[in-house]
Amino acid sequence: xxxxxxxxxxxxxxxxxxxxxxxxxxxxxxxxxxxxxxxxxxxxxxxxxxxxxxxxxxxxxxxxxxxxxxxxxxxxxxxxxxxxxxxxxxxxxxxxxxxxxxxxxxxxxxxxxxxxxxxxxxxxxxxxxxxxxxxxxxxxxxxxxxxxxxxxxxxxxxxxxxxxxxxxxxxxxxxxxxxxxx
Amino acid sequence: xxxxxxxxxxxxxxxxxxxxxxxxxxxxxxxxxxxxxxxxxxxxxxxxxxxxxxxxxxxxxxxxxxxxxxxxxxxxxxxxxxxxxxxxxxxxxxxxxxxxxxxxxxxxxxxxxxxxxxxxxxxxxxxxxxxxxxxxxxxxxxxxxxxxxxxxxxxxxxxxxxxxxxxxxxxxxxxxxxxxxxxxxxxxxxxxxxxxxxxxxxxxxxxxxxxxxxxxxxxxxxxxxxxxxxxxxxxxxxxxxxxxxxxxxxxxxxxxxxxxxxxxxxxxxxxxxxxxxxxxxxxxxxxxxxxxxxxxxxxxxxxxxxxx
Numbered sequence: 001x002x003x004x005x006x007x008x009x010x011x012x013x014x015x016x017x018x019x020x021x022x023x024x025x026x027x028x029x030x031x032x033x034x035x036x037x038x039x040x041x042x043x044x045x046x047x048x049x050x051x052x053x054x055x056x057x058x059x060x061x062x063x064x065x066x067x068x069x070x071x072x073x074x075x076x077x078x079x080x081x082x083x084x085x086x087x088x089x090x091x092x093x094x095x096x097x098x099x100x101x102x103x104x105x106x107x108x109x110x111x112x113x114x115x116x117x118x119x120x121x122x123x124x125x126x127x128x129x130x131x132x133x134x135x136x137x138x139x140x141x142x143x144x145x146x147x148x149x150x151x152x153x154x155x156x157x158x159x160x161x162x163x164x165x166x167x168x169x170x171x172x173x174x175x176x177x178x179x180x181x182x
Numbered sequence: 183x184x185x186x187x188x189x190x191x192x193x194x195x196x197x198x199x200x201x202x203x204x205x206x207x208x209x210x211x212x213x214x215x216x217x218x219x220x221x222x223x224x225x226x227x228x229x230x231x232x233x234x235x236x237x238x239x240x241x242x243x244x245x246x247x248x249x250x251x252x253x254x255x256x257x258x259x260x261x262x263x264x265x266x267x268x269x270x271x272x273x274x275x276x277x278x279x280x281x282x283x284x285x286x287x288x289x290x291x292x293x294x295x296x297x298x299x300x301x302x303x304x305x306x307x308x309x310x311x312x313x314x315x316x317x318x319x320x321x322x323x324x325x326x327x328x329x330x331x332x333x334x335x336x337x338x339x340x341x342x343x344x345x346x347x348x349x350x351x352x353x354x355x356x357x358x359x360x361x362x363x364x365x366x367x368x369x370x371x372x373x374x375x376x377x378x379x380x381x382x383x384x385x386x387x388x389x390x391x392x393x394x395x396x397x398x399x400x401x402x403x404x405x406x407x408x409x410x411x412x413x414x415x416x417x418x419x420x421x422x423x424x425x426x427x428x429x430x431x432x433x434x435x436x437x438x439x440x441x442x443x444x445x446x447x448x449x450x451x452x453x454x455x456x457x458x459x460x461x462x463x464x465x466x467x468x469x470x471x472x473x474x475x476x477x478x479x480x481x482x483x484x485x486x487x488x489x490x
Binding site for chain 2: 019020021022026030031042049050051052053054080081082083086087088089090091093096098099108110111113115116117118119121122140
C-alpha cells in the first residue's frame with residue numbers, strides 16, 4: 001500500500017476547493033467510466049448549470065484504454081472554469097485537463113454531461129519518470145484536502161506516484177470485486 | 183509553446199517538484215496565457231511551473247455578502263461572525279511596517295442563491311450554503327468551493343463567490359467539539375478569494391490540507407503573511423476605497439434584476455476596452471433596481487470602515 005508524504009500531494013496550482021479525501025472504492029462506485037486517455041481539443045463556453053451561469057470547458061479525450069465501463073473511442077469531458085474572450089474563471093480544485101496530456105480519468109455521466117468524478121481527485125495525469133516509467137501524479141488542481149481519520153486510505157494516496165500499469169491493475173481488481181459482490 | 187509541449191512541461195515540472203521536494207513558498211493564483219489560457223500560479227521563491235500574471239483586486243477593497251438564508255445548520259449571524267473573523271485574520275497580517283492594504287467589508291445580505299458573474303448587470307461576492315443538494319455532480323466530498331472570475335490579460339479579479347456544502351457535511355463554529363471547523367476552512371478559502379494559491383509550506387494556512395477536528399488553520403503563518411503582503415503591500419489608507427463590484431452592486435440574481443437600461447444614463451468610460459470583459463457599463467456605474475437602494479446603504483458602511 002502506497003502512503004505518500006504530504007509533499008507528494010502538493011501542486012501549487014489550485015484555487016479554492018476544500019474537499020474530503022475519497023477512497024478508490026468510492027471513486028469507482030461513483031464513476032460511470034474509468035479511462036486512460038489523451039486530451040485533444042477543448043473549448044470554453046458560458047453555460048447555465050444548477051449552480052448558476054458559469055464558464056465550463058469541454059475537452060475531447062481519446063480513449064486509449066477503457067479500464068471500467070464502455071465509453072467508446074472518445075469522450076467529451078466537461079470541467080468547471082476556463083476562459084472566454086477576456087474573462088477567466090478559476091474554479092477551485094476542478095480537474096484541469098491540458099490538450100496533449102495523458103491521464104487516468106474517473107468519469108461520471110450525469111444529465112447528459114460527462115464530468116470528472118470528485119473533480120481533481122478523479123484526475124491523475126501520466127508523467128514519465130527519470131527511469132522511463134509512466135506514473136500517475138496529482139491533478140494540478142487538486143485542492144485543499146481534508147485528512148481522512150482512521151485506517152482508510154484515499155484514492156489520492158493509492159494512485160499518486162503509482163506506475164500506470166499497476167494503477168490500472170488495481171482499479172480492475174477493485175472493479176472485479178465490486179462486480180462479484182453485486 | 184505548443185499546447186502539448188506545455189502540458190508535458192507542466193506535468194514534468196510538477197513531477198520533478200513532487201519528487202525533489204521544495205522549500206516552503208507561498209504562491210499566487212495567476213492568469214497564464216501560454217498555450218490555451220488557463221489558471222495557474224506564480225510562487226516565491228519561483229517554481230518550475232510558474233506561469234502568467236498574478237491575480238489581485240485592483241481597488242484593494244472587497245465587499246462580500248452573506249446569502250440571506252444562510253443554513254439550517256449555521257445561522258446567518260454565525261456565518262457573519264466567522265467570515266468577519268477570517269477576513270480580519272488576513273487583514274492583521276504583519277507586513278513589517280504595516281498591514282496589507284486591503285479593506286474587506288460586509289455588504290448587504292444577498293438574496294441571490296447562486297454563483298454568478300454578470301457581465302451587464304449588478305454583482306455581489308456571495309457566501310452561500312447549499313443545504314439541500316450540492317449542485318456539482320459527482321463531488322459530494324467537496325466542503326467548500328470558491329469561484330474567482332478575473333481579467334485574463336491583467337489578472338484583475340472581478341468577482342469571487344464561495345459555496346459551502348452543508349448538504350453533505352456538518353460544519354462547526356465552536357472552539358470545542360470541532361468537526362469541520364468552518365472558520366479554518368473559510369480562512370483558507372478567503373486566502374484564495376484574495377488571490378493566493380496553495381503554498382508549498384506544510385505549516386501554512388494555504389497548504390492544501392486540513393486535518394478534521396482541528397482549528398489550526400484559523401491562524402496565519404509567516405508564509406501566509408508574506409503571501410498576502412506581496413499582493414497588497416502596506417500603504418497609506420486609500421480614502422477613495424470603493425468596494426462596489428464590477429457593473430454595480432446587486433443583492434439579486436441576474437434573472438431578478440431589471441433589464442439594463444439602454445438610455446444614456448450610464449456614466450464614466452464605456453466598457454469593452456482592451457482587456458475588459460466586454461460589458462456595456464462602466465465599472466461600478468450600473469446599479470440595478472433594488473440593488474441600488476441597498477448599495478446606498480452598503481457603500482456608506484463600506485466607506486466608513488475602509489477609512490477607519
